[in-house]
Amino acid sequence: MLVYEFKAYGKSAQLSAIDDAIRTAKFIRNSCIRLWMDLKGTGKNDLQKYCAVLAANFPFADELNSMARQASAERAWSSISRFFENCKKGITGKKGFPQFQKDCRSVEYKTSGWKLADDRKSITFTDKKKIGRLKLKGTRSLHFYQINQIKRIRLVKRADGAYVQFCIDVNCSEDVEPTGNTVGLDVGLKEYYTDSNGVRLANPKFLRKGERILKRSQRRVSKKLKGSKNRGKARQVLGKRHLKICRQRKDHAVKLARCVVQSNDLIAYEDLRIKNMVKNHCLAKSINDASWYQFRVFLEYFGKVFKRVTVAVNPQYTSQECSSCGEIVKKTLSTRTHVCRCGCVMDRDENAARIILSRGLGTVGHTGTFALDVSNAWGDEAATPSGATLIEQVMS
Template structure:
């Protein structure tokens, strides 16, 4: 599934209609959550039927396309099903009980309620919300895909305007020549990552660089009167600042992950629990600014696209174990050089990256690059699933 995003342009009345449609979708989702709370045994089909009841009872809900109402009910069921799955798995702590949505910023249509222009430069929403025709501007070309391949159309509201996303049912796959290289990655805060070959990528620290501008924008918001137009404008400026940082992080992660995957046949990295790591309030801001999880997601995605092996290994003792003899050498966080009695002397992160690579090769069941070349020649996709915790990554 590919997702193409375009900036949407329209009159102020059309953008107001988009806001109204998003509020309606939020109302339907929250109503479905309330039905599930009140009526025991409510299932997915019951929520779909409840959409018709809401449309008959509330005129503003009837104005929204029927499939858009069903998509909102599916969002409600997704949160309910996630809660059920967490309970079955016995996850400690909070299980993610479904909550009522307060701030909704997107609306999803299925295969009806919209019509794409022949030149693919505008889209018309045909329901009774009054959105009408919106011009599209972006770098993607929709002429390569048929209309029936577009399974979902989303309206997304951000700080700098409204965007339209097209979810296209097509599998992306590219064939490139095997390189015969393997690499292990050790992510960090000072260096974005250090690989097993000693190559170091500096951390861009986008949030730290823009922190002064963010604080100034936040002060402007605090000084304005609540509910005033000036406060609304100040909030919009603050939102644009945060949006820029978010886009910088994504752009950096995408380009770096693509480069790493194209240059190596096997990529091993740590299976870090970011959610637990950010509980350290001294490092939480720096960890979130590094966006390790986003980098991992794109590594796994490009691994599937280019048919490369991506392996997440257990991070336990990767910084303490010696890559030469396997001896455990205790080190504090301030100790940046690995010194072992066997004579191994190298940077701490490079040593950890070598340990990660050796564990990744063991988990993948590959010895050398012969099996890697065979896997690529057969066209087997051995990349791991995005966000999945691996017990066994790939078959040998």
């Protein structure tokens, strides 16, 4: 599934209609959550039927396309099913009980309620919300795909305007020649990552660099009177600053992950629990700024596209274990050099990257194994956790 995004241009009345459609989608989702809370045993089909009841009782809900209403009900059911799955897994702490949505920024259409122009440069929404025709501007081309391949269309509001996302049903894979290289990656805060070959990549620290401008924009918001138009304009400027940093992180993660995956046949990385790591209030901002999880997501995605093996290994003792003899050498976070009694002296992060690579190779077997099974071991769907063989993973 590919997702192409285009900037949408329209009149102010059309943008207001988009806001109205988004509010209606939020209302339907929250109403479905309320129905599930009030009536025990409510299932997915009951929520789908409830959309017609809402359309009959509320005229503004009837203005939204019927499939868009169903998509909002599916969003409600996805949060409910996720809560049930977390309960079955026995996850400690909060299980993610479905909550009412306060800030919704998108509405999703399925295969009806819209019509794409022949030149693929504009789209017309045909429901009663009166959104009308929107011009599209982007770097991608939709001429390579048929209309029946577009399964969903999503209208998204951001700080700098409205966007249209096209979800296209297409097989994303490319055949590339094996490189014969393997690499282990140890992510960090000082260096973005250090690989098993000793190559270090500097941490861009986008939030730290833009923090001065963010603080200035935040002060301007605070000085404006609540509810005034000037405060709204200042909030929009602040939102654009945050959006720029978000896009910088994503662009960096995408380009870096693609480069790493194309250069290696096997990529091993730590299976980090970022949610637990950010509980450390001293490092939370730096960890979120590094965007390790986003980097991992794109590593696994490009692993699937280019048919490379991506292995998530257990991070326990990767910084303490010696890559030469395997002895545990305890060190604090401030100790940046690994020194072992066996005579091994190297950078702490490079030593950890070598341990990660050895564990990744131990998971998939010898180096010839992934060369044979690489067509079946794909990124996100086939990221091999430590302790499971590659053959078991592919068979599952």
